[in-house]
Amino acid sequence: MAVCSILAFARRIRSMRSTFSRRQFAAASLGMFAAAGVLQDRALARLGLKADGTPISGEPVVLTNRRPLPPATPSGDQLFRITGPIVGPETIDPALVRDLSSAFLTRLVFRGLVVFDAELNPALELAEKVEISADGLTYTFSLDPKAVFHSGRQITANDVLFSFTRALNPETAGGPAALLSGPTFFDSIKGSAELLAGKADRLSGVTAVDDATVQIELTAPSSPFLMKLGASATSIVDPDDVAKGDSWWMMPNGSGPFHINEWTPSQRMVLTPVKTFIDGAPALQRIEIPLGPNAGSAFNLYQADKVDIVGIGSGDVDRVTSPESGLADQLIKSDLFATEYAAFRTDTVPMDDIHVRRAVAMAFPREKIAAVQYGGHVNFADGIVPDGMLGVDWPVDGLPYDPEGAKTEFAKSKYAGMTAIDPIQIYSTGNAFVPAFREAVHDVLGLEVDAVAVQSSEFFDGLALRQYPAYALYWGADYPDPWTFLGSLFMTGSSDNYIDYSNADFDALMNEAAREQDVTTRADTYKKAQQVLVDDAVVIPTYHDVSYMLIKPGVKGLELTALGLLQLETIWIER
Numbered sequence: 001m002a003v004c005s006i007l008a009f010a011r012r013i014r015s016m017r018s019t020f021s022r023r024q025f026a027a028a029s030l031g032m033f034a035a036a037g038v039l040q041d042r043a044l045a046r047l048g049l050k051a052d053g054t055p056i057s058g059e060p061v062v063l064t065n066r067r068p069l070p071p072a073t074p075s076g077d078q079l080f081r082i083t084g085p086i087v088g089p090e091t092i093d094p095a096l097v098r099d100l101s102s103a104f105l106t107r108l109v110f111r112g113l114v115v116f117d118a119e120l121n122p123a124l125e126l127a128e129k130v131e132i133s134a135d136g137l138t139y140t141f142s143l144d145p146k147a148v149f150h151s152g153r154q155i156t157a158n159d160v161l162f163s164f165t166r167a168l169n170p171e172t173a174g175g176p177a178a179l180l181s182g183p184t185f186f187d188s189i190k191g192s193a194e195l196l197a198g199k200a201d202r203l204s205g206v207t208a209v210d211d212a213t214v215q216i217e218l219t220a221p222s223s224p225f226l227m228k229l230g231a232s233a234t235s236i237v238d239p240d241d242v243a244k245g246d247s248w249w250m251m252p253n254g255s256g257p258f259h260i261n262e263w264t265p266s267q268r269m270v271l272t273p274v275k276t277f278i279d280g281a282p283a284l285q286r287i288e289i290p291l292g293p294n295a296g297s298a299f300n301l302y303q304a305d306k307v308d309i310v311g312i313g314s315g316d317v318d319r320v321t322s323p324e325s326g327l328a329d330q331l332i333k334s335d336l337f338a339t340e341y342a343a344f345r346t347d348t349v350p351m352d353d354i355h356v357r358r359a360v361a362m363a364f365p366r367e368k369i370a371a372v373q374y375g376g377h378v379n380f381a382d383g384i385v386p387d388g389m390l391g392v393d394w395p396v397d398g399l400p401y402d403p404e405g406a407k408t409e410f411a412k413s414k415y416a417g418m419t420a421i422d423p424i425q426i427y428s429t430g431n432a433f434v435p436a437f438r439e440a441v442h443d444v445l446g447l448e449v450d451a452v453a454v455q456s457s458e459f460f461d462g463l464a465l466r467q468y469p470a471y472a473l474y475w476g477a478d479y480p481d482p483w484t485f486l487g488s489l490f491m492t493g494s495s496d497n498y499i500d501y502s503n504a505d506f507d508a509l510m511n512e513a514a515r516e517q518d519v520t521t522r523a524d525t526y527k528k529a530q531q532v533l534v535d536d537a538v539v540i541p542t543y544h545d546v547s548y549m550l551i552k553p554g555v556k557g558l559e560l561t562a563l564g565l566l567q568l569e570t571i572w573i574e575r
Contacts, residue, residue, distance in 0.1 A: 076575060077573065078573050080287050088266050092110075094106055094163070095163075096173065104566070108257065108287075109256045109260060112255075113127045114226055120562070126278060128142055143155060148276050149253045150259050153253075158208045158239075159236050162237075166242070167182030168203060181232070184488050185233050189219070191203050222514070227481070238252070257282050258274060258569075269289040270287065283569075284573070308573070309551050314548070330550050332548070332551055333548055335387075336544070336547050339385075339386060340472070342426060343471055343540075346499070350422060350447070354536065360445070362400065363403060363406040364440045364441065366381070381541035382395070384539055385526070389477070390482065390523045394530065398534055424447060431473075473498075487514075505532055556571065
């Protein structure tokens with residue numbers, strides 16, 4: 001599920017929008033703010049790879065790139081105070097994390113083989129080298145000898161195999177494999193389908209060659225594979241830790257830069273630095289995160305100087321930027337690779353008729369909603385892919401707001417003239433645009449919309465199990481490629497295709513894009529695929545998100561990307 005950061009907390013607090021993205025969970029950064037238009041293919045080229053994930057030279061590629069260490073540890077009080085989830089994380093088990101807030105916390109405690117740098121390049125973390133075969137099918141990782149768990153025990157290849165297998169094993173979820181967070185990141189590895197189906201008890205495409213060497217075999221070359229390995233679901237966990245029982249993750253023997261020192265559910269969490277972390281001990285000496293209902297008053301806590309950083313909602317931007325606030329110079333704005341949208345099954349009355357779907361899309365004043373409901377502080381969306389991905393804009397011939405045209409379109413449907421039509425049921429965690437959607441569809445078309453608000457943990461379960469005829473969702477990218485939106489959410493058979501959408505033309509275009517080596521041609525193919533979605537009217541995008549964060553002047557080393565990623569190990573405090 002797609003972005004992992006302080007921004008997650010803000011989203012949950014500010015508008016009760018759904019925040020689903022287990023993808024959206026990698027760690028990142030290096031420069032202050034990376035431009036949204038970084039080309040994934042340029043990033044891959046710098047790594048010696050073509051757009052399809054195969055080496056440019058035709059010879060094996062050996063990568064040894066590492067993120068630079070943060071500056072020398074500063075002096076003074078290194079207490080960092082951040083706002084937490086409204087109640088608290090459902091879990092920080094990497095294999096089960098599905099919401100943004102929990103994923104952010106997970107990435108503080110656990111890490112994997114790969115991390116993103118500030119230019120959204122995949123960089124090595126727990127590995128010191130990876131060799132990619134000439135055909136792009138085999139990745140051989142050499143683990144860094146400095147990679148250890150918090151206990152000091154060496155991280156081995158068997159730990160990697162265990163962690164990857166566990167993230168795909170239905171038994172981990174205690175139920176259907178759909179509840180796992182790993183499938184979308186491991187689906188290109190040999191044996192993933194068999195493990196997910198319960199036909200195998202290990203991931204056959206991953207081999208522990210020796211204690212320090214892991215070999216991963218793919219079913220086909222995959223350009224975003226290294227990027228997928230930066231997700232929280234790919235984090236390395238200690239098998240002995242997991243064996244302790246279901247709540248092992250409350251005080252885990254982690255692999256990341258911070259250790260959980262205190263965790264009082266629904267009250268607070270305290271983290272301390274891990275001196276043996278592979279990139280060096282973080283400068284911060286203590287991180288305090290309030291949990292529970294009081295965590296929702298984040299802006300007030302910031303004003304009272306009780307937290308050092310906070311994401312603010314679009315409704316507070318004007319207040320913050322006013323001369324009277326005194327906070328304008330502490331506000332940071334950044335476009336995100338994130339989209340809020342609604343999606344509809346095509347096998348449920350009345351949305352099984354394309355004319356109804358098109359009519360509904362034309363009845364909804366999306367641009368007005370983006371401008372009014374969110375104060376004009378988000379970017380209006382015609383398509384689901386945010387501008388800047390692959391370094392290009394994503395124009396789409398969308399269905400404009402047209403009430404009369406909507407009525408005309410509905411008149412073409414098989415439901416025209418019927419006096420009783422089942423309501424359109426749309427599920428969400430309380431997305432702000434849903435009431436306006438309900439009203440518009442009723443006023444223009446006379447159709448009833450049942451807006452069903454569900455608690456987040458329940459919502460994600462129902463989503464994963466394909467229980468909703470329609471849903472509203474906030475989706476943040478896990479990596480800077482349109483596949484994280486188009487392929488993950490709408491490809492036939494994808495674990496994140498929550499409406500079971502299937503369109504042969506769309507699938508063919510996506511497969512073509514995955515094979516294409518030329519970035520311009522590849523982007524054009526993605527554009528065609530997105531147009532199929534719009535024409536089929538299975539998705540109504542509302543806006544692409546923009547982050548607004550207040551940051552105390554004493555916070556240094558803060559690094560963000562268009563993925564909304566934040567790594568606290570790069571931060572230090574000057575008070």
